[in-house]
Amino acid sequence: MKHYSAAGIVVLLAAALASPPCAAQAGPQAATTQVGAGNRAYVAQVNSGAEVAARVFQNGSNNVVGDPASQTGGVQQSDAEVQVAEVRQTGNGNRATLSQHGGWRAVTGLDQHGNDNIGAVRQDNVSSSVNRIAQAGAGNRVDGVTTDAGTSGFDAFQTGTGNRIAVVNRNTGYSGPGLTQNGEFNQIAAREEDAAYTTVNISQVGERNQVSATWTGTDSVQGTIDQTGADQAATVHSSAFGSGLRITQTGARNFATTGQHGRFQDATITQDGGNNRGAIVQH
């Protein structure tokens, strides 16, 4: 029998017991750190009633926080008054899904550094939501859907080539997606469905980038699209009740078009450069 010195364990336990969780934390706290490749992490915080927080850090490639394809797993939080979820992944081919349900404040933070990463955020029935997504690398994807939220903020930043942002606000109020891409061959798809008093801000810097925005059943939506570079395209379809759209393109061979249907529609397209095309159709 080998007799171990248990000093390490003594220190850990003494520290834990001397400062019980209730002394410094308002609710359940979960932290996961994984180093290496091919790791999987799962966190569920359910029916906690207070403030919950989950943080997952993964360093390596092909790690998974949940399964974005099936929209299961990952970090799942529900019915706590305040829900905070944070995921950071460094490496290539990582996946992360964050899901929040209920409560009056839902906060997510997702940082992915590397190539071919995918992040997905799902929120529903929250009073207010705040999301901040940052991806750096090539071939990254972020996919956010917020449903039945009193207010919804979704800021996404991507730097690199061949990245894509897809955001949907459905049955929300005072939505404010702010989407930024820096690089080439990037794509943004922003959809507002029955989202009242919405402000959409989209910015792309680079070449061959594309924006597609759709506003349906929405009262009062204001949108701004700024594209700097060449061979870029912006397309907006609006059937909102009261919308204001401003598209600004700087560079050559850019393309901008919008179709607006309904009352109180306003659109302005400004293009600075050569061989650009623009069209506004209102009916």
Next chain:
Amino acid sequence: MKHHSTASGALLLALTLAASVCAAQSYAHTQATLTQSGYWRKGIGVQQTGNGNASTVRQESGTSAVSTEQTGNRNRALAVSLDTGASSLIARQTGNGGNTATITQAGHHLAASLAQNGGGNQGAIVQR
């Protein structure tokens, strides 16, 4: 299987004024199963070195703190605390990979920390 309380148990007892268990194992394919119930502070420490080890810790009620440390590959750690007033569960696994850790907590004032080093690990935290 080697499952024993060491002298650290007495030290923990003094520190926590409660029942404390410390188990240390240094062989492969060992298993530790510890269960506590009742009130007042409880501390459990499990340390395993080697491959293919398993640790199961279950606590019910009271205030609990569990620390599980495993070094090696293909180890498994399971920590469960239910109906606790305050619960702090820590799992640390170090090796080349293939380790599994599951932490389940229910009650109030819950804190869980999971750290895994190596590839192909799986970690899960469930708090209710």
